[in-house]
Amino acid sequence: MIDLNVNGSRLQAEVGKDTPLLWVLRDHLKLTGTKFGCGEGLCGACTVLIDGKPQRACITPVGDVLGATITTIEGIPENHPVKQAWLAQEVSQCGYCQPGQVVSAVALLAQKPKPNDADIDRAMSGNLCRCGTYGRIRRAIHVASGKPAAKGGKKS
């Protein structure tokens, strides 16, 4: 039995310590907002915050995060500026990658409250979106940072 601190609650699961955090969250704690996309840390769909830093839960053994503060998409308040900006910019399409995108954006803004486009490229290029919502994600991050959205996304 392992103990985890997820979204402010102490949760327990009967898993081996080598089990990736992703599958502990999804299969054992039934927190299915964190998504499986690749299993190799290549797509970012499983991004969660570990002590505030974005991490790929699919390649993070649960044994490595036993004392840590874990925040998943379910733990980010619905009125968080990033989620509000996501709604205002109509970012989601199929929506599967969006929990990971939102978590990555929350981490970016916590670390850099007024990111420029290069910052966004760096922070968000680990998150794939097959629906191609990148332009809207960029706008939403700018809006969440308090900047008026530049039309069409990236500046030339």
Next chain:
Amino acid sequence: MTGDANMTRRQFIKTSALVSGGLVLACHLPFGRSTAEAAAQELFSPNAYLRIGRDGSVTVIVNKSEMGQGVYTSLPMLVAEELCCNWQKVTFRASPVAKEYNHALFGPIMVTGGSSSVRSEWQRLSLAGAAAREMLVTAAAQQWQVDPGSCRAENGFVISPGGARLSYGKLVDRAAQLPVPQTPKLKSGKPKLLGRPTKRLDSPAKINGRALFGIDVQAPGMLTAVIARPPVFGGKLITLNADKARALPGVRHVLSVEAGVAVVADDYWQALKGRELLEISWDEGKWGSISTETMHQEYAALARTPGLIARQEGDAATVLAKHPEKITALFELPYLAHATMEPLNCFVDLRKESCLIRTGSQMQTIDREAAARLTGLKPEQIEFETTFLGGGFGRRACPASDFVKEAVQVAMALRQPVKVIRSREDDMRAGYYRPMWYNRVEACLDNKGYPLAWHHRIVGQSIITGTPFESAMIKEGIDHTSVEGAADTPYRIPNLQVELHSPANGVPVLWWRSVGHSHTAFVMESVLDELAHQGGHDPYRYRRTLLAGHPRHQKVLQTAAEKAGWGKPLPAWRGRGIAIHESFGSIIAQVAEVLLDKSGAIKVHRVVCAVDCGRIVNPDTIKAQMESGIIFGLSAALYGAITFKNGRVEQGNFDSYPLIRMAAAPRIEVHIVASNEDPGGVGEPGVPPIAPAVANALFNLSGARLRSLPMTPDKVKAALDKG
């Protein structure tokens, strides 16, 4: 509008099963409210497509799968416009599988595809909303004892001639007693909702992690399975030693199934670890040696021989034989994976007399019938719930029902709820791809530099052969989906011949977002560009001239060119290219601006897109789908290739099958051309023009002409060295 009016009226006939709440109780919600809560507040069910509760809430039952294209918003908008209800009170629900929810145009199956959702549902859902509105108005008029014709409906209220108001919620009891109008009248005047940017109804669930995708399905006692599959298509199991796998904690069963060897465990990770410990030998069958290289040679050889004729105007071969100057262009396009972000999966709970399947499917009727054949149950005994789809792009509309069948087969061996999940590598290697295509075009110009003859041979597998759609979609040997976009080109070409070879091999192929247009647009628009340059014409004006008699095409082309600043000078390091293509009832032109880095990598800086998709439901969805199609098409244009060696797929995950990421995403501007034509599709048509627009921009920048996709840095460098 197309559509079968008789069929529409027939579907309005109330059936007791639907009205009694049987439908409501049989249907699981995609998220949120419990079924009991939903049933309690629903009362008025004038037809299969909407429910109005005593609280005035309107639930639209959507028969199309939500895979990003926005049908859970655009289809409710069609109902709400005619119902004259309060949009804030509208919610959606995925329909079950029943004949009422079959495709209005494609025949007796429930399917989402062909960019057809708005096109096929517009009339039916408008009439559904209008019928309910008429019943509510009549109910109010009866209460007031006035003529229904003197009352009007607005924003969820019926208003009497004297200005009295009754809310829909207060009217549902009375309305439910009324006969359903068989010929409801649509509203006249300006639409209130249609044509306005409207927020998607599914966004809050999606960004809060509440939206239920197939992979998220849980059930008491559920097990999770992964399948070890043969390394080549058509391979068969010879020997299996599962001792080590079975010894692993959490592994419950190891089963031989049609697809391979299923490892069933308490959770996904245990199943995956168990699979790694299997010792299996495979008979590789007859496809164990296929390779992309050999296929290319075979296709190229075929392209030098006559194929079946898909289109013939004039006599292209004779004109070309006599013409001193001609271009011969050979195009290679690879197999492509759909690579939906949500890997394929399916949940099955099989009982003695019933079965529950929960998955993200685009072709529910066919999947359910496949499950019925396997289990011996009647289709009606199988409840098929459509979850959200983490991307579809055609992959979840598989006539072979591969991902549903394998889950049903595992469930049959278990008699316990089970969810089969494909790892990313399974998803990429177990097949169904956009076919590999080889095209050969010979063309020549008249003395003014315009196309005189065009002889086009297309080589690639048919995606329709062997499916239930064969008799309807293959005519005289021609699979229309192989030649669409070429055989029906709108360009004025006096001598045009399009031929098709459809070789067979073991690679499973399927529609992939924009289907045949995904290859024909690249070929047509690249050759057109070459001819324009050869004839000494501006590529934009050249197209406009050749599209005489097609004013919608000309308008779209002009819009894209003007908005992109066509003709204005660019910095020396940037090139500009244009392409236009019609598909799924919509016309799209795109102008791409590209630059090159030292390695030969193309960077697409900006894309301007103009679209005429006829009458508009939700303009923001149209823009989003154009953006989406461009990025999707760009991944294929720059990176995408599934290749084979010794029968094995060489790619497996996003390192070997890369997709466009944030830093490589261009700035995209979408301009909607106003139109009163019948609605066209938007999910797919944004894809085809981007690859040729980029290739044409590369030519404009560097003089290098790439006819092989993807446009990788090594190919760009080779073309530059040659040029």
